[in-house]
Amino acid sequence: MTKHPFHAPVPRMTPERLARRAFLRRSGLVVGGLAAAPWLLAACGGDDDDTGGATGGGGGGGTVRISNWPFYIDADDAGDPSKGQTIPGFEALSGYDVVYDELVNDNDEWFAKFSPDLAAGNPIGLDIAVLTTWMVERLIGLGYLEELDMANLPNVANLDPVHAAVAWDPGRRFSLPWASGLGGIAYNPTRTGRAITSVSDLFDPEFAGHVTVLTEMRDTLGLTMLSMGIDVTACTPADAQAAAAKLKAATEAGQFRRATGNDYVADLLTGDTWLAVAWSGDIISAQLEDPDLIWIAPDEGTMLFTDTMIIPRGAANKAGAEAWMNHVYDPAISAQIFAYTQYQSPVVGTKEKITELDPALAENPLIFPPADVQARTFTFKTLSDEEQIEFTTLFQDSIQA
Amino acid sequence: MVRPATRAGRIERRIARAERGPADAVDAGPSRRGRRSTPYLLVGPGVAWLVLLFVVPLGSLLVTSLKTGSFAEGFETAVRLRNYSDALSESWEAIKRSFVFALVATLAAAAIGYPLAYVIAFRGGRYKGLLLGLVVLPFFTSFLMRTLAWKTILSDSGTLNTTVDRLHLFGALEFLRLVPEGSDRLLQTNIAVIGGLTYNFLPFMVLPIYVSLEKIDRRLVEAARDLYSNAFRAFRKVVLPLSIPGVMAGSLLTFIPAAGDFVNAELLGGPQQTMVGNRIQSRFFEQVDYPAAASLSFVLMALILIGVLLYARLLGTEELTG
Missing domain, CATH: 3.40.190.10 (Periplasmic binding protein-like II)
Incomplete structure (x- = not known):
């Protein structure tokens, strides 16, 4: 499953970007250290950084709060995902504001941190979290998730059939894959x-x-x-x-x-x-x-491993979360994300769109594993x-x- | 110092009494009634703080440590003493290792810290403040950063590792069980973890020793020299006994957190340096077994408490309180 903060793959780096990456990595001690000790982060407590979505919303629909693994989405040269392509694109299109954090470091740690609130029925301040399938399975079993409204998710038609039929979530009522590796x-x-x-x-x-x-x-x-x-x-x-x-x-x-x-x-x-x-x-x-x-x-x-998007029970902006899920299931958007992260997309049509971006990437064995590896x-x-x-x-x- | 146990202490008391003069011996008179509540008012915030942030969490930890069940079926309040015997038996190796590591680190910190504190207190002159500042300076960077920096310093291809190898010192380290048999590396060995603990907790040793050395009346040393003690004897008979409270306090401040530490073992150690802190961490976060983690925490706490009591017994409580 997991991602780590050193993971910042960018296809076809220009020399400047390369240098920037190298610098980030060398100065990445802090990030690396925190990653090495995720429980320290956990000890720092959770959702004190955003004081509620209701007040923020500059756009029409309020705020969508997403928690994901580090470096799992395109970002700007400084590694800031909120200044990449996908998040600003979604904000412009949907009118929602996105608060995106990269605080998921470990499935068990995430569970240890949030399950007491989920069990008590308290909202945890997130609209979407991305966790590995086995953890999602546990969360479904415990009834900690909101059911997806398929009417808001027309793009789910693009879900790769490989992922469509899973025994633990028939019909994908609670979860949608984010990426595999x-x-x-x-x-x-x-x-x-x-x-x-x-x-x-x-x-x-x-x-x-x-x-x-x-x-x-x-x-x-x-x-x-x-x-x-x-x-x-x-x-x-x-x-x-x-x-x-x-x-x-x-x-x-x-x-x-x-x-x-x-x-x-x-x-x-x-x-x-x-x-x-x-x-x-x-x-x-x-x-x-x-x-x-x-x-x-x-x-x-x-x-x-497949990391999967879910909506935690009591999410403040379920419609916004679904809008986000629908957005990233657009093959063009998916191509944009996976050309950057070089993991495997669950969205059919991504390969065609990536080929349009850069034909060489269509041959990339990490994004598209060859038959013998499969x-x-x-x-x-x-x-x-x-x-x-x-x-x-x-x-x-x-x-x- | 209520009841000075040593000759130097008695001398000091005598001098102090002479300085105060006889008038001071009589107390200033009976206290008014209103004053009686003052101590309670003064101690109130501290007690409230302790109750709220120590007693309550401790009680909650105790309740958790006795629960049954799992994360899946939920944890039920019970009195399952088995959690404690399991904690002891499953993590005994890690517990032993933690105490050995912490003990060696404390001794090393005392060996390094005492001379350092001595030089600052007696030879520091006008640079005392600066030198003390330098001791504390590392605290201004993150604990994690400093420990990660040691990873780089101790790296296999690093200068330190190469030098130790060239000087054929690995044999000696191996003999002292500080590196595993046939090792050619420092990182992810006992010496790296003990070194990390020593380094990270050194200021906690230096500062209390410095304070106890600093408050020693220099005239006592002069008196000893006047009475034909050589420098070493004066140190042994006067300075050292008077600084024991500082050493004691420093040892506790170093040993207790070192025994429960897990960051040094995590970053500088490998699987064979697993300390009890790492066991608690993995039980809490990886296995999501809160009762096991809580009972192991209590076992650690109890063992440290026993150790500290034995230590205090050995050296006497007045040394502990200064």
Whole structure:
């Protein structure tokens, strides 16, 4: 799933933009630090920054408040999404004001922060949040979401059929995908001294102390399971136990340098990490600083994640939220966003529009994975609450010695 | 200093009494009735603050720590003592590690901080304020930034790491169990985390020691020298005993937060440096198991309290209160 603040891929950078990016990254310590410690952000408390949408609204419809992962939408050169193309375009078109934050750092953290208010029926001050599917599934189960009014969402006709039929949200009544990406391996060939093709390479003692894994269970445990020939789409608690045991043994042997959140790219860039469990789009931006870095979908397979838009219960501006969702499901708008972020769009017609923008991008394997990668792309099994707790506990203990 | 325990203390008291003169020995007379409520009024805001921001959250934490259930089915109020035994058994390694790390960091901070405070207090002259300012200066940048800067300094390809490697010091560090066997790196090892803790909490050690050194009457040292003590003996018999309250306060201010810290272990350590703070963090945010996180917090608190009581017992409470 997750995005991290170093992720700022821009296709076809001009030298000035490149320099700007490099500067941002170098001075990105603050951002990186906060990302490394998302719970610190959580500790700072939530929605004190906007004092209510009712007073603000310069346009006709008031304010739409959106919370998303960092660098998940086009932005200006300074990295400000509210000065990119998509948000001002929507504001001009719809008359709504958009308050867009990038405070989603981790699904569990988001849940820990907002679920008490959601459970108590208090509004949480957001009209849209973007979370990974498994978390959305939990929120639907708990009844924390507003149902979408399809009359306001004609563009949902463009939803990729792959995403249309999901067992946990039949008919997409509560959620719409924002973007998808892949969990695989990133590495530095000059450090590893050889090409990396397999998940087993993460466990190669030759690289001991220079491997990082993600704290996100579905990526790290999922890849480990794939390396053991376990079907991640139908894994059992026994499978989780076996995979966790493999991880635990490696952890205790000192194989893993760190279990990281969003800051693994920084360690790859310093050269301290040689190979890492990594998210596909991230390495695009890392390549701007170190062109040697490579992201691969391992032979055993790669983990698909989809981050999904939802409207939390009690949202102040549900109509505005739906207007936003409808807007980003316009293929032209989608092309604009994904040409920038280089993740995979759930909107049919995006490829055609991206080709119009830049034919080279239509060949980009990250935005449009080739058939062989698609064939070994897996989605982690839908876990029951009990399984979620059991798997997470096993996994968390396996990455802490 | 109610009951000076040392010879130097007694001397100091005698001098003080001589300075005040006999008239001071008699108290100024009975207090009026209205004054009796003054202490309560003065202590009121503090008590209210403590109740609101310490007792209430602590009570809520206690209630949470005994709950049953999960985030999915909801947490139910209960008295599930098992949470505590689970917390102890599941995180015992991390707890032990936290106390060892915090202890070593405290000793290191005292070893670095005492001479520093001594020089500032006795040799600082007109630069005292400036030097103290420099000690506190790092606080003006974010704790996180400073810790992240250490990541860069300690980086595998960094000068420090290369130098340690060239001087063949990794063997010694390995012997002291500060880096794992066969290690050729500093970052993500015990020494990086202990170093980070020492660095981040050093000012908490320096300032109390400085204060206790600063208030020592210089004439006591002179008297010791006049009575044929050499410099070291004067230090050992006069300065050191009088500065023990500062060392004690500094140790507590360093040890307690260091034992509960998780940022240093998160950024400078790896999986093998997991501290109890990291366990609490992952139980709270990753596993969304509030009772486990709360009971582990209580276990940590209780162990620290026991440690502090033993420490106070060992050194005497009057040293603790100065």
